[in-house]
Amino acid sequence: MKIKENHKTVPETALSVRNIHKSFGDEEVLKGISFDANSGDVISIIGSSGSGKSTLLRCINFLERPDSGEVAVAGEVIRTHRAKDGLQYPSDKHQLKQMRARLGMVFQNFNLWAHRTVLENIIEGPVQVLKHSRKKAVAEAEIFMDKVGITQKRDQYPSQLSGGQQQRVAIARALAMHPTVMLFDEPTSALDPELVSEVVQVIRQLAVEKRTMIMVTHEMALAREISSHLIFLHNGRIEEQGPPDVIMENPKSDRLRQFVGKF
């Protein structure tokens, strides 16, 4: 069952990442990452701390600026140019804004707007960016709140919710933008163990609905269960990738074997 998207036909390649390089000062954190996500794929990016997982994810929606490389959403490339200082910058603010609207991001620290209620958080994007009417946004928000199980808390403020509840609101907020691809940056890492399962349940449901998702996570069980594809990042390069069962049962690289062995 496919969820209605913003545009009429969804080309097969929902997200395409080509040759992303990123350095912080002298240290090169991403050394040329390329991968594709087809519509309905769930790709989990795994690896030890410092391997560049979060940086990669944040480069996709340009929260971090890639030093070189290309990102394309549903076939449309995010336009960049090289400026006088030799660095690469996005060319078209308007296009970048639209692209970001199509990439729904869920943060490790939720980042819900503290001064808005749950409902207001969810409708903020649709009303302000997608220019939906408030009525329409609220009607849709009801569906998403129900989906993540947070309807009773609609008029409460983030500070009144538990971590798990806040993260579920964050997921609803991302869903409300009808994104082409959803980006999860370690969605459960900031949660107390008892609260992890309620969020995992929601993510699992989204995978069942065949949403295109890119997830950076430490939750190996979840990654293995729902992913169509695993990418193992080490020292800024894709060390190994493939369907979870394949690469986790028979890891080709030593490092992946070591990594998997820990679980």
Place this chain on the structure above:
Amino acid sequence: MIQFFNNVVSWLPELLAATPLTLTLTLVAGICGLVFGTLLALARLSDSLVLSMPAGIFMFVMRGTPLLVQLYLIYYGLGQILPGTWVRHSFLWPYLRDGFSYAVIALSMNQAAYNGEVLRGAIRSVPKGQIEASVAIGMTSFQVLTRVRLPLAFRDCLPVLTSDIIILLKSTALVSTITVLELMGTARMIQRESLQIYEPLIACGLVYFAVVIVLTNIMRPIESRLTRFRRGNT
């Protein structure tokens, strides 16, 4: 003793009649101060030197000199310059004949500088995550500023802003020195006319005290309401 008390009370009606002027000064300068203060804070935080340096100098000068000096400078200074200019024959002149306009100008500029400093700190310390979420969802810079940064910054420094309003109210007393007949000015006039030294001042003090109490109690629930998102569940 009873006579003293009676005298004090007898001046109250006249003083209370002058109170609206004090409140008007506070309100106008308060609002102007907030608006220009926000602009100053944004200018000060901007990357462009053309914006941040004049703003910084203005704020330093306004906060580094006494309000009384600023009042005199504007009232007498502009009073010295303006008659020689086109303003003398413009529609503005009637407004610039008495001290009220000068008082508003000086008070607003002063208030803007203090508010700007407070807001600068508050805008800078909005949690980065809130802004990232706004950027990630596709908001324009303007939207991020007006829908996330400014609302959160204001609510962060609201206690300081409200106490600054009280300070402003007290500062309006200084404009009595440039012929504005607000509360303090009226009290001084009563002193001169009645030759009583203490009674008018005591009565004046009672009115100020009452106004401050009332104002503080009006602002507290507003403050509470605007910051309820912070407090979580008890």
Place this chain on the structure above:
Amino acid sequence: MFLTYIDYMGWGAKGWGDEFFFGFLMTLKISLSAYALALLFGFLATAAKLSTNWFLRAMAVTYTTVVRSLPEILMVLIVYFTVAGLAETALVKAGLVDKGFQFDPFWAAVFALAFVSGAFMTEVLRAARLAVPEGQIESATAVGMSSMQIFRRVILPQMMRHAIPGMGNLWLSVTKDSAIVAVLGAFSELLYTGYRAAAATREYVFFYGVTAVLFLLITLVSVAVLQWMERHLNRGYV
């Protein structure tokens, strides 16, 4: 034309330069005296506020609440007239001084300024005192130190770290509030000098401008000193 402005600031009978110099010094004198006295008032009122005696507490609370709710200029006028008028008469009547006694207007003004600033100082000191963890005092008591020792060796040093920023701001306030005594017309501090110079020459912009610059100078130097102090005091801390 520019030369006339230089003439205005000359020394001696024709120029106002020397008047401004002495006015500047006078402002510093007033500010320093008032600040020191305010510190005294502050400590006394803080002790009263934190004491177990309800009457002392009530007096201190009344002091800080009332004084902080009223405009400084009003307080200065009331206290000045009270000191320079009532207090004098009272002392003469009580026979403690002889008839010609008059409070030096300088000290009356200083007292007035200190009275007002003392209320704000009290709040700064009270908050600083409360920021000292009880445990510190308990361990000192357990070791057997006397109250005086505890105050000098434990409370005061730790209080000061918390009080310095507030006290620094108060100093800046006092230097600016000192301009208020100009309305008393009793003696020539900086603003009153500016007032006289401007009125005499009708050069309002210039002389009030000079006044502003001189006040700014006080602020600049004070801020530099305060920043040095803060760095110096915090050098042991992370």
